[in-house]
Amino acid sequence: MSRDVAIARIFSQPRSAMQSGKARTGGWMLTYAPAEQRRQDPLTGWYGSGDTRNQLRLSFATREAAEAYARANGLAFEVEPEKPGPAIKPKSYAENFRYGRAENWTH
Template structure:
């Protein structure tokens, strides 16, 4: 496969469903788009292809580092930025019983 056809995807992966905090969630990943279609192996029934780059995932601390790696290796790349999420306003348990509260009960 020639280098000029390889398209890399640079993105920040979302947190897993088991992760509630923000630790270890700021990294960036460079992965490659598949260069050829998968085909079914007649003997085993598994799908596969000869494209080994689609198995490669490189992790970087910053977006700029991932872009610098792609530029240094002559890769075309697309950067995908996730939409911002609303900040959660911390509340105390005592807010539920505050005098003059106008909101409805949530439970």
């Protein structure tokens, strides 16, 4: 069962679990919603689909650029608002040796 109009989702690129800083977090991603249901292969038992757009992830510098791409290609899209992350308080190296520190020195 195929849809007439592809539906895309535009969202702010999240920080990976291996990342502690803010590098590469300002970008926006465009992904397609699945056009057909996944089904189990009778021979191998693996799940798959004939929809190859599901594997596609496009990255953009700004939300406006992602929206312009979707409009230019006739895609219906939904924009997820950007979620604010926790505020990172910058520290100096001297904080490790500060007098009256509450936590132990770990290195």
